[in-house]
Amino acid sequence: MLEINSVQAGYDRTTVLHGVTVTVPKDGVATVLGHNGAGKSTLLRAAMGLLKPRSGTVLLNGEDITGLAPNQRVARGMAYVPQGQQSFPHLTTAENLQLVADGRPDGKAAVAEALDLFPVLRELSGRRAGLLSGGQRQQLALARALITRPKLLLLDEPTEGIQPSVVAEIEETILALTRRGGLSVLLVEQHVGFAMRAAQHYYVLEAGRVTSSGEGGTGAEGTVRAALSV
């Protein structure tokens, strides 16, 4: 589905990624684990096109999309939920969703589906996104991403900084989405337990390099924890 091939990327004079190769299988989940500053978010930004790689390529279903703008990647079936529960703070919840649905023939149905998945958003439809709680904003962000009916979803620490009562709910929703089929996920995580439960493949990223990788599943959790604690 997605192939990130020896991507080098960074900001100004600092190089963050030193040739990272990560593959997301079709309808599968791959997770990238690592400590703060390892380059996980940078990897997703490069995959989405917000950051131009200095070298290396990004392939989507075999097509080289390295030079495409992020909105063109969305048109090809990619969606991205960035870190930090981002939203358009002065648009209402409903406007946040409608914005993405605008111009899509199936927009109305897609919004309804997203609201079924996150019913809390229905009650908040008239409220400005900036006034929502972190958990609500993250559900809004996931809903926005799903309205584009993605085939590949990039998630950047989806439960980070969210009140514990909502974390389980969001994790269950993500697991349900991945099991529904027709969706590949690249999940960046710090919570090893959740990541290994969701993923078939894991990659451990350290200082911009993949230091270990392998099959996912809860059985591999110990191996990954050991790799991370080095």
Place this chain on the structure above:
Amino acid sequence: MTVILNQSFTGISIGAVLLLIALGLTLTFGQMGVINMAHGEFIMAGAYTTYVLQKDISGAGVSLLIALPLAFLVAGSLGALLEWLLIRRLYTRPLDTLLVTWGVSLMLQQLARDIFGAPNVQTHAPDLLTGNISVGGITLANNRLFILGLALLCVLGVTLILRLTPLGRRIRAVVQNRDLAEVSGIATGRVDRMTFFIGSGLAGVAGVALTLVGPIGPTMGTNYIVDAFLVVVVGGIAQLKGSVITAFALGVLQSVLEYSTTVSVAKVIVLVAIVAFLQWRPQGLYTLRTRSLA
């Protein structure tokens, strides 16, 4: 009493002109943060559009009605072209934008001189707009009333577009979080160009209105551009209502001061008042943590 009321109406009509000119800037400067020195030349383009139309169409009323949408298109297209050619390459370099658009402004002025000649030209106002209405001893000039109505209509139009249309949602989204808009599938470059088209088009409409109260010349835009930026800065670049209140407040202040002193002294006092105000509230009248117009 009638003197005060008459002066206030004059002030409100000055404010309406200011508002009409500043309205486009609330989009290109307020929302996008671009200091476009050629904005005044888009006003000029709108005014010359009116002039050219009137030479070809005999009825002044008809040509004025056609001039409004046509000037919007002409000035808007010039703006979109400028954005596409130059400004989009300079979004991260505001000082370069200022210099480049100033250069474009000078080129457009020279272009107008080459086409229409250096001396000012004039259009004829339609008969309907040449008279006055008297209400309880106050004399209201028809053309001034027309400009006031036009300004309010444009404010209403911009507000409705921003609040209710898909384009408006996109414009607000791009301003609030450009990267998030882009990864939500919005072609932000296209939204920038549309924002610039509308903002510049509104300058063209202002140009049509100005033909009713003054001569048309190559440098007419420069007379207004500073005042227009002042309105947006004092109003707070975040919100439309700041510009609306500021435009009328400055208009009334100017006209009342002009009555009790002279034109130049009034201008000086208004500028000093603005400087003092900005010392007290550097962010302007209305602000938000993130910019949002509607």
